[in-house]
Amino acid sequence: MLENILSLGFIQAFIELYGAEPAKNQLIIQKTRSEFEGDRTIVMFPFVKVAKRSPEQIAAEIGAKMKQSIDIVENFNVIKGFLNLSVSDHYWLNFFNQNHQNPQFGLKEQTTELPVVVEYSSPNTNKPLHLGHVRNNLLGYSVSEILKANGHKVVKVNLVNDRGIHICKSMLAWQKWGNGRSPENEDIKGDKLVGEMYVRFDKELKLQLAEMPVAGIDEDALLKKAPLMIEAQEMLQKWEAGDPETRLLWKTMNTWVYAGFDETYKRLGVDFDKIYYESQTYLLGKDLVKEGVESGVLFKKEDESVWCDLTADGLDEKLLLRADGTSVYMTQDLGTAELRANEYHPSKLIYVVGNEQNYHFDVLKLVLLKLQREWADAIEHLSYGMVELPQGKMKSREGTVVDADELMDEMVLTAKTMTEELGKSDNLSETEAARLYNQIGMGALKYFILKVDPKKTMMFNPQESVDFNGNTGPFIQYTHARINSLLRRSVEYGTVTTDNSLGKLLPKEKSLVLQLHNFPEILAEAGANRSPALIANYLYDLAKDFNQFYQEIPILKEEDATKLNFRLLLCTFTQQVLKSASALLGMEMPEKM
RNA sequence: GGUCUCGUAGCUCAGUUGGAUAGAGCAACAGCCUUCUAAGCUGUGGGUCGAAGGUUCGAAUCCUUCCGAGAUCACCA
Numbered sequence: 191m192l193e194n195i196l197s198l199g200f201i202q203a204f205i206e207l208y209g210a211e212p213a214k215n216q217l218i219i220q221k222t223r224s225e226f227e228g229d230r231t232i233v234m235f236p237f238v239k240v241a242k243r244s245p246e247q248i249a250a251e252i253g254a255k256m257k258q259s260i261d262i263v264e265n266f267n268v269i270k271g272f273l274n275l276s277v278s279d280h281y282w283l284n285f286f287n288q289n290h291q292n293p294q295f296g297l298k299e300q301t302t303e304l305p306v307v308v309e310y311s312s313p314n315t316n317k318p319l320h321l322g323h324v325r326n327n328l329l330g331y332s333v334s335e336i337l338k339a340n341g342h343k344v345v346k347v348n349l350v351n352d353r354g355i356h357i358c359k360s361m362l363a364w365q366k367w368g369n370g371r372s373p374e375n376e377d378i379k380g381d382k383l384v385g386e387m388y389v390r391f392d393k394e395l396k397l398q399l400a401e402m403p404v405a406g407i408d409e410d411a412l413l414k415k416a417p418l419m420i421e422a423q424e425m426l427q428k429w430e431a432g433d434p435e436t437r438l439l440w441k442t443m444n445t446w447v448y449a450g451f452d453e454t455y456k457r458l459g460v461d462f463d464k465i466y467y468e469s470q471t472y473l474l475g476k477d478l479v480k481e482g483v484e485s486g487v488l489f490k491k492e493d494e495s496v497w498c499d500l501t502a503d504g505l506d507e508k509l510l511l512r513a514d515g516t517s518v519y520m521t522q523d524l525g526t527a528e529l530r531a532n533e534y535h536p537s538k539l540i541y542v543v544g545n546e547q548n549y550h551f552d553v554l555k556l557v558l559l560k561l562q563r564e565w566a567d568a569i570e571h572l573s574y575g576m577v578e579l580p581q582g583k584m585k586s587r588e589g590t591v592v593d594a595d596e597l598m599d600e601m602v603l604t605a606k607t608m609t610e611e612l613g614k615s616d617n618l619s620e621t622e623a624a625r626l627y628n629q630i631g632m633g634a635l636k637y638f639i640l641k642v643d644p645k646k647t648m649m650f651n652p653q654e655s656v657d658f659n660g661n662t663g664p665f666i667q668y669t670h671a672r673i674n675s676l677l678r679r680s681v682e683y684g685t686v687t688t689d690n691s692l693g694k695l696l697p698k699e700k701s702l703v704l705q706l707h708n709f710p711e712i713l714a715e716a717g718a719n720r721s722p723a724l725i726a727n728y729l730y731d732l733a734k735d736f737n738q739f740y741q742e743i744p745i746l747k748e749e750d751a752t753k754l755n756f757r758l759l760l761c762t763f764t765q766q767v768l769k770s771a772s773a774l775l776g777m778e779m780p781e782k783m
Numbered sequence: 784g785g786u787c788u789c790g791u792a793g794c795u796c797a798g799u800u801g802g803a804u805a806g807a808g809c810a811a812c813a814g815c816c817u818u819c820u821a822a823g824c825u826g827u828g829g830g831u832c833g834a835a836g837g838u839u840c841g842a843a844u845c846c847u848u849c850c851g852a853g854a855u856c857a858c859c860a
Binding site: 215218220223225226231233235236238245269270271272312314351354355356468495504505506509511512513514516518519544545546547548549550552573575576578583608609612614630638641642643645646647648649651654655657658659660661662664665667668669671672674675676679680711712715718719723724727730731734737738740741742744745746747782783 | 787788796797807808809822824840855860
């Protein structure tokens with residue numbers, strides 16, 4: 191809006207002055223850096239050729255013209271080739287008056303019919319969720335919320351890997367060494383129990399391998415000969431054949447796992463509109479492959495295995511069906527993608543999956559396009575970076591995995607300790623206090639993870655991540671609570687009216703209004719870039735601006751009724767944007783803290 | 784080896800299609816609570832933006848090469 195007014199005004203002035211159109215794609219209106227006077231800046235360098243004048247001269251001439259012709263341009267100054275424009279308080283106040291009451295400020299109504307399908311989480315059922323899953327889940331949830339706020343219809347889906355050799359390992363270990371253990375009879379989360387069995391399998395397998403003769407055999411071959419591996423394979427075959435006993439055990443153990451996952455998801459605050467299970471989708475895709483062989487897009491080798499030749503695209507040959515006709519991961523992903531395409535006709539099919547699978551998704555899309563599936567263009571891999579620990583990568587075998595539940599426990603516990611030390615929970619009931627600790631602990635965790643650009647590898651240092659000062663979730667929450675306290679007290683100062691006749695803004699009032707003005711733009715960018723980090727950074731800037739305003743300018747103590755009234759409205763507006771923006775990250779804002 | 788990603792302050796991170804003297808937080812140091820919540824605010828110190836070339840009015844940002852880190856190239860998922 192503001193940018194439109196200014197760029198139209200600029201073009202107009204340029205034509206009048208120089209009789210030629212400026213290159214519109216070169217016209218960049220940016221926010222003026224705080225060390226200079228003005229609100230918006232236009233760089234003149236790109237226009238010197240057409241205008242045949244020095245940048246300073248163009249800036250001076252156009253600045254004068256714009257000041258004269260655009261009523262919201264109150265003043266201008268020129269520094270080197272930069273034209274700095276001061277926008278009138280009238281414009282900012284007008285913006286303020288039109289939006290401060292709107293609880294949906296910045297959020298768009300749903301405008302699209304075709305949904306965006308976002309797949310995230312996608313756990314294996316043989317072990318509990320860990321820190322890596324936490325990043326995945328928080329990202330998937332937040333990106334979905336951000337897309338909704340940008341007017342998209344969103345369907346969140348989860349594809350659970352509930353079958354395969356992994357699960358068989360856990361099942362086998364339970365049969366052999368489980369001694370009838372169950373979550374019910376020993377008060378343990380089901381996913382943890384199944385995870386323990388998986389670890390046990392690995393341990394026993396290692397013992398077995400150590401005793402086997404290694405002469406002349408490579409590792410893979412050795413592994414295939416291990417009796418435990420053979421047993422696990424047999425179990426998988428039984429499962430595929432539908433053997434009732436195997437299926438029953440499988441079902442039982444998966445049920446344990448789901449109960450555990452549900453608990454973790456609930457604490458994380460994530461949810462799904464639809465859950466797919468691989469046991470129901472793993473046979474999909476075979477028809478697609480068959481079709482590809484018939485049309486000559488795919489080819490068979492002598493052993494009857496089916497491949498796709500991607501060497502022309504700079505990739506390798508990719509296996510799609512084994513010699514025995516069974517499918518691989520890629521096969522079923524082809525099928526599952528088609529299933530979703532038919533089910534939802536999505537405008538986008540977003541997969542929130544780690545960047546270790548970049549190659550997989552390149553291939554997935556390519557193969558589908560080769561198979562003439564035009565909708566595959568909608569496939570988008572939201573490829574996020576790994577989470578590393580100070581010791582390096584997380585490795586389950588080395589026991590360096592950070593468990594999701596334990597992590598949340600720790601965050602909440604630290605929040606409790608911290609809050610009690612500050613004496614902020616003294617007047618709270620036990621329930622209220624518990625709720626607060628949870629909000630703070632989870633807020634700290636979510637903000638810490640989401641403030642980093644999804645694409646980047648991030649470092650998770652357990653000590654630093656629990657910090658509650660500075661650029662953290664609790665800082666945002668504190669600001670919200672602070673405003674809330676102010677508004678509670680404001681009742682004593684009479685009725686706040688929405689009528690506002692303020693004429694002039696103080697510097698800190700103005701920065702805050704400008705920051706609020708930024709929100710819609712930031713939200714749009716966060717949607718386009720699939721980046722909760724932009725929202726997180728914005729929240730921090732907004733909270734910081736508010737705290738500076740709060741520190742410097744009296745609010746309740748202001749005696750002028752118009753000023754008092756305006757400042758209270760400014761508080762309400764800020765609080766509300768803090769709340770709706772942090773909701774996009776899945777962060778709750780406490781009323782008091 | 785092929786392909787791809789990343790290198791910004793001691794540490795964790797911003798830096799939006801190339802724009803002004805590269806910014807925050809943490810950590811260190813110095814201030815601010817008899818006045819609206821000090822989980823806050825203000826200030827100081829801290830940088831060869833991995834290195835070298837190139838493109839141009841202008842490069843942390845684009846191109847090339849090199850150095851360093853990581854991912855991937857499975858009849859695992």
